Amino acid sequence: MDTKKKRILIFDTTLRDGEQSPGASMNLDEKLRIARQLEKLGVDIIEAGFPIASDGDFLAVQQIAREVREPQIAALARANLTDIDRAWQAIKEAARPRIHTFISSSDIHLKYQLKKTRAQVLKEARAAVAHACAYTPNVEFSPMDATRTDWDYLCDMVEAVIATGATTVNIPDTVGYIIPDEFGSLIDYLFKKVKNIRKAVISVHCHNDLGLAVANSLAAVKHGARQVECTINGIGERAGNAAMEEVVMALETRKDFFGFRTGIKTEHIYQSSRLLTHITGIPVQPNKAIVGANAFAHESGIHQDGLIKEKSTYEIMTPKSVGISGTHLVLGKHSGRHAVSEHLKKMGYKLTAGDVKKVFLRFKELADIKKEIFDEDLEAIVYEEVYKIAERYKLIYLNVVSGNVAIPTATMQMEVDGKTVQDAGFGVGPVDATFAAIRKITKTNYHLLKYVVSAVTGGTDALGEVMVQLKYNGRSVAGRGAEPDVIVASAKAYINALNRLEFLKGDVKKVKVV
Numbered sequence: 001m002d003t004k005k006k007r008i009l010i011f012d013t014t015l016r017d018g019e020q021s022p023g024a025s026m027n028l029d030e031k032l033r034i035a036r037q038l039e040k041l042g043v044d045i046i047e048a049g050f051p052i053a054s055d056g057d058f059l060a061v062q063q064i065a066r067e068v069r070e071p072q073i074a075a076l077a078r079a080n081l082t083d084i085d086r087a088w089q090a091i092k093e094a095a096r097p098r099i100h101t102f103i104s105s106s107d108i109h110l111k112y113q114l115k116k117t118r119a120q121v122l123k124e125a126r127a128a129v130a131h132a133c134a135y136t137p138n139v140e141f142s143p144m145d146a147t148r149t150d151w152d153y154l155c156d157m158v159e160a161v162i163a164t165g166a167t168t169v170n171i172p173d174t175v176g177y178i179i180p181d182e183f184g185s186l187i188d189y190l191f192k193k194v195k196n197i198r199k200a201v202i203s204v205h206c207h208n209d210l211g212l213a214v215a216n217s218l219a220a221v222k223h224g225a226r227q228v229e230c231t232i233n234g235i236g237e238r239a240g241n242a243a244m245e246e247v248v249m250a251l252e253t254r255k256d257f258f259g260f261r262t263g264i265k266t267e268h269i270y271q272s273s274r275l276l277t278h279i280t281g282i283p284v285q286p287n288k289a290i291v292g293a294n295a296f297a298h299e300s301g302i303h304q305d306g307l308i309k310e311k312s313t314y315e316i317m318t319p320k321s322v323g324i325s326g327t328h329l330v331l332g333k334h335s336g337r338h339a340v341s342e343h344l345k346k347m348g349y350k351l352t353a354g355d356v357k358k359v360f361l362r363f364k365e366l367a368d369i370k371k372e373i374f375d376e377d378l379e380a381i382v383y384e385e386v387y388k389i390a391e392r393y394k395l396i397y398l399n400v401v402s403g404n405v406a407i408p409t410a411t412m413q414m415e416v417d418g419k420t421v422q423d424a425g426f427g428v429g430p431v432d433a434t435f436a437a438i439r440k441i442t443k444t445n446y447h448l449l450k451y452v453v454s455a456v457t458g459g460t461d462a463l464g465e466v467m468v469q470l471k472y473n474g475r476s477v478a479g480r481g482a483e484p485d486v487i488v489a490s491a492k493a494y495i496n497a498l499n500r501l502e503f504l505k506g507d508v509k510k511v512k513v514v
Contacts, residue, residue: 006260006261007261007262007263008221008251008261009203009226010042010044010045010228010263010264011043011044011045011229011230012043012047012229012244013047013205014034014231014232014244015031015034015035015046015048015049015064016049016050017205017231017236017237017241018235018241020237021240021280021282024280027056028056028060028063031049031060031064032060032063032068033275033279034232034275034279035048035064035068037271037272038071038272039068039070040265042262042264042265043264044071044072045072045073045098045227046074047076048061048064048065048075049064049076049090050075050076051076051087051089051090051091052077052082052083052087058089061073061087061091065090065097066093066094069094071096072096072138073091073095073096074091074097074100075088075098075099075100076101076102077099077100077132078101078103079101079102079103079125081128083101084132087099087100088132088136096138097136097138098168099132099136099140100139100140100170101128101132101139101140101141101142102142103121104121104143104144104145105143105144105145105153105157106150107150108145108148109145121157122156122157125143128141129141129161129165129166130164137165137167139165139167140167140170141161141166141168141170142170142171142205145172145175146171146172146173146174147172147173147174147177148174148175148177151186158171158190158194158197159195159197162194162196166200167199167200168201168203168227169200170203170204170205171187171204171220172205172207173207173216175207175209176206176207176208176210176212177210180212180215180216180218183204183206183216183223184219184223187202187204187219187220188223190224191223202220202224202225203226203227203229204216204221204225204227204229205229205241205242206229207236207237208238208239208241209238211239213241213242214234214243217230217242218250218251221251221258221260229241229242230242230244230247231243231244232273232276233276233282235276243289244264245272245289248264248269249266249269249321252266252317252321253317267320267321269290269322270323273291274291290322335367337357337360341360344356349382358386359382359386363381392416392417393414393415393416393442393498393499393502394414394495395412395488395491396413396414398411398412398413398434399412400430400434402433407426408428408429408430409425410425410426410427410433411423412424412425412434412437412441414438414441414495416441421441422441423441424437424440425439425440431451431487431490434491435490438491438498442498446470446472446498447470447471448469449470450467450469451466451490453466453489453490464483464484464485464489465481465482466486466492467479467480468493468494468497472501472504478500479492479493479497479498479499481496
């Protein structure tokens with residue numbers, strides 16, 4: 001079998017069509033970073049930009065052509081001599097330059113936008129390809145709005161530009177109009193009617209206005225297309241383009257169905273997605289396929305149980321295959337006992353079946369209140385339901401003085417190992433002073449990882465809930481306190497965390513709940 005015929009070329013247009021996404025404009029340095037990442041990712045062709053659009057775009061394409069050597073570097077140009085000359089000037093230093101020229105082909109575009117006849121447009125298409133071929137044999141042509149073009153006229157245009165020298169002909173679904181079965185039929189029709197079609201690579205460029213860009217691209221591949229034009233995260237005009245990561249992973253995951261491969265190093269997909277998000281500020285929706293935050297997250301108890309037993313039960317690809325560290329089992333109200341038990345084992349707790357049952361019942365109660373249960377929540381449940389901790393530290397009294405003309409001071413009485421101890425602490429604010437007093441009384445100085453205050457209810461009289469996270473010897477614990485006075489709640493949370501650390505250290509008696 002000819003492996004070249006089984007290879008799908010990935011043409012990435014993140015830097016051209018993707019940058020046309022509202023708010024996605026990039027400067028020269030940012031475009032270079034994306035281009036280098038695309039090279040690392042293994043894309044075959046980078047469409048670096050539209051050089052005639054602006055001096056900035058020209059310079060960016062020129063710099064990418066000079067510095068990024070592995071992929072082909074393409075520049076877009078309308079079907080006129082000025083655009084094509086400018087495109088060539090931008091990419092002529094590339095190791096493998098490509099000129100990509102285009103003109104509209106649908107009657108609606110010809111009548112309302114170009115105001116030209118089919119014969120005039122066909123003549124201009126041939127002239128543009130001929131002019132581009134004078135610079136390089138690597139010329140791509142696109143009949144814009146191809147999927148709304150009369151099929152026989154489209155065949156005439158494709159045949160004409162191939163005869164003139166185009167080595168790639170792209171069939172764009174410019175407005176995201178076509179349906180997968182219909183697109184497959186169109187590609188079949190072209191292969192049947194265009195006599196010289198096998199002298200060129202047939203490409204597709206699909207937009208996502210109906211949410212079908214990836215499906216249309218894959219349908220075209222199944223019917224003979226050998227290049228797919230796409231963008232990272234699917235960014236682009238209006239609803240965007242076919243998402244590169246979805247096209248690639250569909251071909252990779254379903255080799256049994258498609259029988260094709262790409263040159264993409266899939267383990268760099270997630271890193272590429274994150275880089276683009278960082279540069280453009282355009283976030284990825286959590287439920288986005290392949291790279292979304294929830295793409296490898298599971299909350300259903302049935303799913304979690306299956307995954308624990310065998311990953312392939314509910315994951316058709318591994319997280320590592322796209323550069324994500326691992327599966328995330330979300331502990332929430334849909335989680336089952338098996339998932340909770342396994343998570344407790346990972347946290348270091350060796351509990352009996354009876355203990356797990358107690359923890360799970362309390363877990364379910366809390367999960368009805370909170371959307372997601374974190375390790376600190378689970379740890380608190382274990383302490384409450386399985387172990388009673390003989391508290392080494394207890395708060396007796398707290399008085400705090402603070403204000404814009406006073407040094408924040410906390411005076412405190414605590415019980416330490418059954419003895420009353422009193423001292424004071426100073427700080428930059430009332431909470432800092434309170435924590436300083438606690439540290440002096442308890443003679444501790446653990447690293448404070450996190451301090452979070454939230455209102456349990458609404459209004460100025462709301463109950464304040466405080467979470468304090470302390471770290472000791474590689475382990476962290478969270479303490480909680482709730483009071484109308486947030487300073488008192490803070491003190492209780494800190495002391496609660498100290499008692500839990502003492503529990504971990506084994507310095508206090510662990511009393512099993514019966």
